[in-house]
Each structure stands twice: as C-alpha cells, then as structure tokens.
Amino acid sequence: MLKVTLKDEKEIELKKGIKIEEVVNSMGHKLKKEALAAKVDGKVIDLNGGLDKDCKLEILTFEDEGGKLALRHTTSHILAQAVKRLFPEVKLAIGPAIENGFYYDFDSGRPFTDADLELIEKEMNNIIKEDLILKRFELPRDEAINLMKEHGEDYKVELIEDLPEGEIISFYEQGEFIDLCAGPHVISTGKVKAFKLTSVAGAYWRGNEKNKMLQRIYGTSFIKRSQLDEYLKMLEEAKKRDHRKLGKELDLYSIQEEGPGFPFFHPNGMIIRNILESFWREEHKKAGYQEINTPIILGAELWKKSGHWDHYKENMYFTEIDGEPYAVKPMNCPGGLLMYKRNLHSYRELPIRMAELGLVHRHELSGALHGLMRVRCFTQDDAHLYMMPSQIKEEVIGVIELADRFYKIFGFEYYVELSTKPENSMGSDEDWEVATNALRETLETKKINYRVNEGDGAFYGPKIDFHLKDCIGRTWQCGTIQLDFQMPELFELTYIGADGEKHRPVMVHRTIFGSMERFIAILTEQCAGAFPTWLAPIQAIIIPVSEKHYDYAESLTQKIDSLNIRVEKDIRSEKVGFKIREAQLKKIPYMIIIGDKEVENSNISVRDRKEGDLGSMSLDDFIVKISKEINDKLNK
RNA sequence: GCUACUGUGGCUCAGCCGGUAGAGCAAUUGAUUCGUAAUCAAUAGGUCAGGGGUUCAAGUCCCCUCAGUAGCUCCA
Numbered sequence: 001m002l003k004v005t006l007k008d009e010k011e012i013e014l015k016k017g018i019k020i021e022e023v024v025n026s027m028g029h030k031l032k033k034e035a036l037a038a039k040v041d042g043k044v045i046d047l048n049g050g051l052d053k054d055c056k057l058e059i060l061t062f063e064d065e066g067g068k069l070a071l072r073h074t075t076s077h078i079l080a081q082a083v084k085r086l087f088p089e090v091k092l093a094i095g096p097a098i099e100n101g102f103y104y105d106f107d108s109g110r111p112f113t114d115a116d117l118e119l120i121e122k123e124m125n126n127i128i129k130e131d132l133i134l135k136r137f138e139l140p141r142d143e144a145i146n147l148m149k150e151h152g153e154d155y156k157v158e159l160i161e162d163l164p165e166g167e168i169i170s171f172y173e174q175g176e177f178i179d180l181c182a183g184p185h186v187i188s189t190g191k192v193k194a195f196k197l198t199s200v201a202g203a204y205w206r207g208n209e210k211n212k213m214l215q216r217i218y219g220t221s222f223i224k225r226s227q228l229d230e231y232l233k234m235l236e237e238a239k240k241r242d243h244r245k246l247g248k249e250l251d252l253y254s255i256q257e258e259g260p261g262f263p264f265f266h267p268n269g270m271i272i273r274n275i276l277e278s279f280w281r282e283e284h285k286k287a288g289y290q291e292i293n294t295p296i297i298l299g300a301e302l303w304k305k306s307g308h309w310d311h312y313k314e315n316m317y318f319t320e321i322d323g324e325p326y327a328v329k330p331m332n333c334p335g336g337l338l339m340y341k342r343n344l345h346s347y348r349e350l351p352i353r354m355a356e357l358g359l360v361h362r363h364e365l366s367g368a369l370h371g372l373m374r375v376r377c378f379t380q381d382d383a384h385l386y387m388m389p390s391q392i393k394e395e396v397i398g399v400i401e402l403a404d405r406f407y408k409i410f411g412f413e414y415y416v417e418l419s420t421k422p423e424n425s426m427g428s429d430e431d432w433e434v435a436t437n438a439l440r441e442t443l444e445t446k447k448i449n450y451r452v453n454e455g456d457g458a459f460y461g462p463k464i465d466f467h468l469k470d471c472i473g474r475t476w477q478c479g480t481i482q483l484d485f486q487m488p489e490l491f492e493l494t495y496i497g498a499d500g501e502k503h504r505p506v507m508v509h510r511t512i513f514g515s516m517e518r519f520i521a522i523l524t525e526q527c528a529g530a531f532p533t534w535l536a537p538i539q540a541i542i543i544p545v546s547e548k549h550y551d552y553a554e555s556l557t558q559k560i561d562s563l564n565i566r567v568e569k570d571i572r573s574e575k576v577g578f579k580i581r582e583a584q585l586k587k588i589p590y591m592i593i594i595g596d597k598e599v600e601n602s603n604i605s606v607r608d609r610k611e612g613d614l615g616s617m618s619l620d621d622f623i624v625k626i627s628k629e630i631n632d633k634l635n636k
Numbered sequence: 637g638c639u640a641c642u643g644u645g646g647c648u649c650a651g652c653c654g655g656u657a658g659a660g661c662a663a664u665u666g667a668u669u670c671g672u673a674a675u676c677a678a679u680a681g682g683u684c685a686g687g688g689g690u691u692c693a694a695g696u697c698c699c700c701u702c703a704g705u706a707g708c709u710c711c712a
Binding site for chain 2: 112204209213218244255362366367369456519574576577583584594612
C-alpha cells in the first residue's frame with residue numbers, strides 16, 4: 001500500500017500502481033468532473049499516470065495553471081490532428097500551450113486562409129465529439145526516429161535528434177494521430193468544451209530568422225463556453241485601451257507616413273510628457289544625480305571606439321559632415337563617457353551619477369514598429385553611474401529602489417528579468433561572470449523574483465530589466481540596469497584612489513521610464529486614457545449652463561488658472577448634457593457645472609469623471625481637494 | 637526584414653457579381669440659452685495610400701511601391 005498525501009494534508013492509503021484517474025473517480029463528483037491533470041510531488045502529469053510510491057498528490061482543474069496548460073496543450077494536438085486530416089501533406093513542427101492559449105506551427109505548402117480556419121475548427125469539433133482517449137507511450141531513440149520518419153515528420157525527427165542523451169522520449173496518441181510530446185495532457189479530447197482559433201501568423205522554425213518560415217495558428221480553449229465568451233469580450237474591452245486608439249482620440253501624438261516610427265507629440269501629449277520629465281528631474285535630484293545633455297550626432301571614431309560600430313551598426317543611422325563620417329547616437333553612453341573624461345576624478349567624488357534625457361535614434365525593422373511602444377527615435381531617461389567596484393551593490397540597489405518608487409507612484413506592477421551574455425558581445429567571460437553574479441546577488445539580497453533571460457544582455461554587459469504590461473498583456477521592457485566593465489576599459493576611464501594611483505571605475509547604465517515614448521504608451525493603456533489628475537492635460541473644465549453664467553465662469557477660470565491648475569471653460573452655445581458628454585469623452589477629471597443656483601450661492605457644482613455628480617461645494621473646498629490630489633500624485 | 641491581412645473626406649465606417657463616390661460624427665454658418673453622457677437646420681469637404689496594367693468602363697480585377705495591423709525576429 002502507498003501513503004498518499006492530498007492537498008488538504010489528508011493522508012490516504014492506496015494500492016500500489018493505482019491510476020490517478022481511479023483515485024479521481026473515487027473522489028467527490030465535482031472534482032471528478034473537473035479534474036484535468038495531477039501534480040505528484042510537484043510534477044504535473046496525466047491523470048492516466050499511475051502511483052508507485054508514497055507521494056503528495058494534488059488534482060488539478062482548470063483553475064490551476066497545470067490543469068489549464070494541459071487542456072490547452074491537448075487542444076493544440078486536436079488542432080494538429082484536424083490539420084492532418086484536412087491537409088495530410090502538412091508537416092508538424094511544435095505546438096505548446098502558452099499564456100492565454102496555445103499555438104501549433106505547421107509547414108504547409110500554402111498559407112492558411114480564414115476559410116481554412118473555419119474548416120479546421122469544424123474538424124476540431126468532430127475530434128472533440130469523438131472523445132478520443134490520449135494514450136502516452138515511450139520509445140527508445142532509434143524507434144522514435146523511425147516512427148516519425150514513417151510519418152514523414154521531418155521536424156519531429158530533428159527535435160528527437162537534438163534531445164539530450166538519456167532523455168525520455170514520449171508520444172501521445174489520440175485516434176489515428178500520434179505526436180512527439182512530453183505532455184502532460186488531459187484524458188480525452190472531449191474535455192475541451194470551448195475553443196477558438198484566433199489568428200494565423202508566420203513564425204520561423206526554432207525562432208531563427210535564417211530558418212524556414214512556418215504557419216502558426218493561435219487559439220485558446222476553456223472548459224466552459226461562457227469562459228471563452230468572457231475572454232473574447234475582455235479582449236475587445238482591452239483593445240479600447242490601446243494607446244494608439246487613445247492617442248488619436250485624446251490627441252496626444254501621431255505618426256505620419258513621412259516618418260514611420262518617428263512620433264509627433266501634440267500639445268496634450270507634451271503636457272503629460274513635460275510633467276513626467278519635471279517629476280523625473282525632481283526625483284533624480286533627490287537621489288543624487290546631476291543632469292547633462294550630449295549631442296545627437298558624433299564622429300565615427302567615437303562609435304568605433306565604443307564598439308557600437310562593430311556590434312550595433314545595423315541599428316544605426318549615419319551621416320557625413322565636411323566629408324567626415326558621423327553617426328546619429330543610438331545610445332547616450334559614449335557621449336556621457338566623454339563627459340566623465342573631461343577631468344580627473346578622485347575616489348572621494350564617486351559614485352558620480354550623471355543623468356540625461358537623451359534623444360536616441362535606432363533603426364528598427366519596419367515590422368517591429370508599434371505606436372509609441374516601439375519607435376525609431378525616442379528619449380531615454382538615461383543615467384550613467386561611475387563607481388568603485390566596492391560600490392556596485394549599493395548603487396544597483398539604489399537604482400532598483402528608485403525604479404520601484406517610480407512604478408509604485410503610477411500603480412504599475414512589474415516583473416524583473418536578468419539578461420546574460422549575448423552572442424555578439426565584447427569582453428572576457430570572466431568579466432561577464434563577475435558582472436552577472438553581481439547583479440544576481442543584488443537581486444537576491446533585495447529578495448526580488450526574477451526570470452533569467454539567457455543571451456539577452458547588452459553587448460557590453462549583463463542587465464536587470466523591468467518589464468511592464470500593456471492593455472492585452474504583452475510585456476515591454478522599460479527600466480533597465482546594465483553593469484558594464486567594457487566601456488571604462490575602452491575609454492580608459494580612471495579615478496585617483498586613496499593610494500594616489502589611477503584605478504579603473506565600473507559603470508552602470510540605467511533607465512527608469514525606459515523611454516518617454518514607451519512609458520507614456522504604457523501609462524495611457526494602464527489608465528485607459530483617464531490620466532491621474534496630476535498628469536491630465538486638462539484638469540478641470542467649467543461648464544456654464546447658459547450665457548447668463550459666462551461672467552461667473554470667467555471669474556472662476558481666472559481664479560483656478562492662477563493656481564496653476566489646468567482649467568478650461570466651455571462657452572459654446574450647447575446644452576449642458578452635450579458639454580458634459582464631450583468632457584467625459586476627453587476624460588477630464590473634474591467638470592464644474594454652474595447655473596443660476598451656483599451664481600446665487602457663489603459656489604460650484606462638481607462632477608467627477610468616474611464618480612459622477614458630487615453635488616455643490618465652495619470653490620475653496622474644491623481647490624483644496626484637487627490640489628491635494630495633484631500634489632500627492634494620487635492615482636484615481 | 638519575414639508571413640498573413642488591411643489602406644475610401646479630420647475621425648468611425650458603408651459601397652453586392654467592375655458602370656464612373658455615400659452615412660454618422662467633427663468643421664463652418666444660422667437659429668436655440670438650455671441643469672449632469674449627443675438641440676435643430678443649412679453649407680462645405682474625397683483625383684477612393686501612390687504608381688503601372690487588364691477593360692468600352694476600376695474604389696471594386698492583376699502587378700509593383702509605400703504605410704498600418706497581428707505574429708516571428710529584434711528591442712527602451
């Protein structure tokens with residue numbers, strides 16, 4: 001007999017070799033119906049699996065990540081099976097479950113059309129109705145390869161050949177369909193109650209642009225129809241928060257055909273941007289930063305020295321001045337380095353923190369451009385910190401805390417990545433090792449959860465990245481902290497130590513917003529265009545009921561305006577309802593409605609864009625209220 | 637850059653199997669002076685992204701270019 005500990009710490013005795021499915025069947029009706037997979041000693045496996053030793057057992061449903069992934073992974077197999085039934089000549093690549101759904105990559109002679117998708121969905125429904133049982137089996141390497149060769153699945157053969165020695169090679173079979181797969185899966189195709197194929201896109205085999213481009217079909221699935229509908233509705237709603245849509249509606253910015261990837265900031269966008277920048281300046285002054293500004297165009301020699309010429313050339317724009325080659329800066333560091341080199345530095349000055357709101361230009365592939373999120377010129381809220389090696393940890397912590405403070409103010413949740421040495425990099429492995437470990441240790445000291453992103457560092461050093469989410473959950477890198485031993489070496493930076501000798505400082509490159517453009521985009525999506533009052537282009541609008549109240553409106557406007565609150569008045573001959581509707585669409589935080597009553601009582605009637613009518617109050621009370629909201633940078 | 641899709645007045649969109657552009661909003665003008673999400677009327681505005689081709693005839697079919705969207709690659 002086996003001792004099995006359940007999720008609620010209850011221990012039960014089961015006979016050895018029992019199938020988890022049987023265990024589930026002996027449980028409550030609800031769990032029996034909802035079970036999708038199981039977690040045995042922390043490892044997610046099929047319900048088909050058996051128990052052969054004492055263990056902890058947890059039954060997973062759609063509410064559990066493991067259950068959800070199993071269901072969606074099975075849906076991707078159903079998709080592949082349907083495709084094979086309809087188009088036998090298509091070859092299979094990979095088909096994992098991903099966040100919010102799944103995909104499957106196919107090598108088909110021609111691209112899938114919308115009509116194909118409909119056919120495929122129909123066939124998938126058939127497979128679900130057939131309620132095929134998923135059977136797992138393992139094969140030794142040679143047999144596995146032979147099996148896949150028999151099926152003409154070249155990509156699968158390649159995958160198996162690349163599996164490390166000793167790796168278990170498993171397959172899943174459902175009806176006539178067999179796929180190489182590690183699992184886990186749900187017990188039968190009938191478990192998928194609601195699914196939808198959402199889009200088709202090209203995707204390179206193994207994510208390498210030198211490889212063949214395959215057809216990727218994306219989809220999602222649920223255990224209830226209502227969940228699918230809800231998800232699709234949620235996506236629709238999320239699209240209304242898209243900063244490209246809101247940017248147009250709120251007249252924040254635009255991108256013209258004459259300059260793809262080069263944004264134009266409109267007056268409303270500039271108000272937000274300028275406030276963000278002055279906030280940034282205040283905070284950086286407090287945090288001990290100096291501010292500098294360096295040129296946008298600098299000589300080619302500088303870029304050769306910094307390594308950009310060799311490691312970053314595809315992303316750079318070039319020009320010529322008086323016959324000499326120059327480059328438009330893609331990064332601010334080389335200019336900043338020249339600034340450091342202007343004079344001698346004592347160890348007593350260190351760390352030196354030089355910040356720069358620097359406009360950089362980078363050539364991004366046309367297909368990568370995306371509103372303000374991904375552009376070809378942007379202003380980084382950059383800073384370069386020069387320090388003694390002994391100061392690294394403290395400085396990196398300082399930046400992490402600064403970033404955290406910024407994101408908290410905007411109410412952003414973020415997640416952190418540690419990116420390591422990329423292929424096209426400079427410097428010795430030892431340097432990279434030391435730098436990467438320094439960052440890792442700092443993250444661990446601060447007890448920050450992070451994911452390692454292998455090979456994604458800058459060419460001169462490893463980095464800690466802060467990622468923020470957009471309206472539909474895509475993540476974008478904003479803040480970054482990059483530890484660099486290379487530039488100080490290349491530019492022969494020095495400081496005079498206590499011993500009177502010259503020493504090499506270490507350098508940290510960092511941003512908090514990331515770029516003004518991307519940050520404004522994220523912010524726009526986060527607040528759905530209803531910017532917190534301290535950032536709103538118009539903070540209050542005065543709406544007189546009729547012409548009789550214009551004088552009072554004018555005097556209120558002047559009073560509020562004199563307090564540096566961004567106020568406007570709407571004296572068009574329109575009805576109140578119409579003016580309110582417009583103000584509401586512009587997402588103006590406060591509407592001040594004044595009619596006979598207000599003029600008579602010398603007060604105002606306030607409407608909040610979210611709460612609606614707040615009733616009447618005195619102008620002074622309103623000013624106290626809105627000023628507090630602005631000064632405290634409240635997110636409401 | 638790659639794969640697929642899209643591109644009609646400032647904005648959102650209609651235009652069936654090719655017959656030679658239409659609505660709403662916005663704008664302008666006039667009327668209306670009104671109490672918490674749309675007052676009424678009139679006027680003006682487009683060589684249908686650009687270029688080439690097929691055709692008696694192209695917004696509608698074909699090709700090229702440009703731009704956008706989704707994804708891949710890449711990245712703040």
